[in-house]
Amino acid sequence: MTNEIAKIERGALPTIAPQNLNEVMQFSEMIAKSQIIPKALQGKPADIAVILMNGNELGIGPMQALQNISVINGKPASEAQLMLALIQSRCPEAKIDIKSTESAAEVTMCRPGGIPFTAKWDMSRAKAMGLAQKENYIKQPGTMLKWRAVSEAARTVFSDVVKGLHLRDEMEEVRDTDDKKDRLSALGKPEPKEVKVDVEPTIDRTPEPAQERIPGVCADFVIEVEGPMKGKRLGDTDPAVLAAYLNMIEITAAQKNKTIPAEFQLVIKTCDKYLASLGETRKKTADPVDKKDQSEFANFNG
Numbered sequence: 001m002t003n004e005i006a007k008i009e010r011g012a013l014p015t016i017a018p019q020n021l022n023e024v025m026q027f028s029e030m031i032a033k034s035q036i037i038p039k040a041l042q043g044k045p046a047d048i049a050v051i052l053m054n055g056n057e058l059g060i061g062p063m064q065a066l067q068n069i070s071v072i073n074g075k076p077a078s079e080a081q082l083m084l085a086l087i088q089s090r091c092p093e094a095k096i097d098i099k100s101t102e103s104a105a106e107v108t109m110c111r112p113g114g115i116p117f118t119a120k121w122d123m124s125r126a127k128a129m130g131l132a133q134k135e136n137y138i139k140q141p142g143t144m145l146k147w148r149a150v151s152e153a154a155r156t157v158f159s160d161v162v163k164g165l166h167l168r169d170e171m172e173e174v175r176d177t178d179d180k181k182d183r184l185s186a187l188g189k190p191e192p193k194e195v196k197v198d199v200e201p202t203i204d205r206t207p208e209p210a211q212e213r214i215p216g217v218c219a220d221f222v223i224e225v226e227g228p229m230k231g232k233r234l235g236d237t238d239p240a241v242l243a244a245y246l247n248m249i250e251i252t253a254a255q256k257n258k259t260i261p262a263e264f265q266l267v268i269k270t271c272d273k274y275l276a277s278l279g280e281t282r283k284k285t286a287d288p289v290d291k292k293d294q295s296e297f298a299n300f301n302g
Contacts, residue, residue, distance in 0.1 A: 017062055018052065024049050024053065025045065025049060027048075027052065027062065028045035028046070028052065029045045031045070031062075032044055032045040032048055037066055038066070038067070038070075040070070047071065048066065051065050051066060051071060051076075052065055052066075054069055054071065054076040055069055057163060058086060058162075058163060058165070059089075059090075060082075060086075068082045069082075070168055072171035072172065075171060076164070076166070077165070077167060077168045077170070077171040078165055078166075078167070078168065079147070079167065079168065080146075080150040080151050080154075082165070083154040083165060084096070084150065084154070086158075086161050086162055086165075087109075087154060087161050090158075090161045091111065091112075091158065091161065093112045094110070094111060094112070094158070095108075095109065095110040095116070096108070097109075098146065098149075098150065100142050100143075100146040101142055102142040103122060103141065103145075104120070104121065104145060105120070105121045105142070105145040105149040106118060106121075106149065107119050107149035107152075107153045108153070109156075109157040110157065111158075114157070117153055117157050118153070119150075119152035119153040120149065121145040121146075121148045121149045123137075123141060123145070126141075126144070126145065131144075147167060147169070148167070148169075148170075151166065151167045151170065218270050218271075218273050218274040218277070219233070219234050219274065220233060220234070220235060221234045221274065222234075223271075224263075225263050225264055229242070229245050234270070234271065234274045239275055239278055239280045242271055243275060243280065245271075246267075246268050246271050246272065246282060249264055249267075249268060250268070
């Protein structure tokens with residue numbers, strides 16, 4: 001046994017990567033038995049194989065893929081750091097500007113000679129997406145908003161590099177929604193559907209109130225002149241009878257070609273005012289109510 005120590009230059013070790021489907025399955029079977037891979041993958045060679053193939057498409061090695069990629073609802077998911085690493089390795093001249101605070105984040109990405117794209121995330125947007133009450137957004141809002149903005153910008157500007165990769169956080173939202181659908185289905189309950197209702201403009205069909213009447217106008221007036229209505233209070237009188245009474249006074253005076261005395265003129269004016277307050281319109285008639293009543297006005301003073 002020699003004391004010589006072999007010096008291995010950096011990069012001299014071969015990359016351990018399956019070259020075909022059989023090798024992928026053999027590799028996955030071996031890795032599934034390990035206790036140092038993510039617990040979600042332990043004992044699941046089929047899931048490991050899917051992740052390895054996703055990693056191969058992204059251009060990363062098997063171990064990087066196992067540590068950084070998850071498959072949620074059939075789509076690859078990872079952390080935003082992997083997206084940034086892929087972009088920087090594939091496109092070293094890419095321009096990436098990240099600005100963030102505890103309440104907002106703004107990430108701008110641009111290809112060489114391309115048009116910049118800016119993704120903006122703040123807590124109001126997170127709240128609208130139903131994220132604000134999640135534990136991570138409460139404990140470290142600035143970090144969560146920053147990675148959300150990175151993910152959005154990366155898929156928009158470098159879609160060929162990240163190849164549809166999403167954040168685990170984003171895909172967990174989809175999984176939560178699908179789990180809710182499955183629970184409703186298991187209970188035999190239909191999934192709530194958005195119902196669009198064509199709402200007609202609100203039309204106020206309340207009838208307009210009738211013109212306000214003031215029945216109290218002159219209602220307490222008491223007729224003091226001689227005749228069938230003497231001593232009558234207007235408020236206690238039938239409007240039709242009162243109208244006929246007024247017509248009788250005017251007709252009698254006209255027949256005798258006499259001027260209506262001042263006291264009768266006052267009665268007529270007051271009664272007409274009262275009738276108007278009830279909405280009644282007095283129409284003159286040539287027919288007196290009763291000849292006996294008409295005789296009561298025979299002695300008008302000229």
